Amino acid sequence: GENVEQHPSTLSVQEGDSAVIKCTYSDSASNYFPWYKQELGKRPQLIIDIRSNVGEKKDQRIAVTLNKTAKHFSLHITETQPEDSAVYFCAASKPRGYNKLIFGAGTRLAVHP
């Protein structure tokens, strides 16, 4: 079955720096790749997603890139702020897969003022 690996498990940056989180997936049939942000004690919330027919997507300070050939996708956060501190999860799902998401193990991002 599908497997999603996520690196690094923890990431510490200074405010204003960029942060990059990388994920690889095993099933080449996967075509939907969302990223969720989870603040301490809260529910996961979608921050950006990308589909396999697109190589890059941006939303203000957040961008996601997808390399289908290498089966990896990455989250880029620019000009990080303390409120970006959270756990970030990548996920993958397949077409005709009932939107079932396979999640990575998560990356704990700490942004220091």
Added chain:
Amino acid sequence: NAGVTQTPKFRVLKTGQSMTLLCAQDMNHEYMYWYRQDPGMGLRLIHYSVGEGTTAKGEVPDGYNVSRLKKQNFLLGLESAAPSQTSVYFCASSYSGRGDEQYFGPGTRLTVT
């Protein structure tokens, strides 16, 4: 619009006891999901439903049962709780099964002693 709600928020069970977690959504979503979240392991799918009256197994279904008698509700049952089921349980829903955003509930923290 409450979105996705879960009851209870916290629960402590003794080994062998049973309980039911309730998930409700008011967005008229067809698809609903139950996940468990353990430290360092991301979210893992327990069971899911593609519509009223349907249920199916996810990645880690053993020890759990589910029911979807009404479109807006998805129940997760533990018939005989075990310490290995200590976890945070999240319910989610989505409009369709084709790469749609999943909306998560606030979670239920369950401890089995």
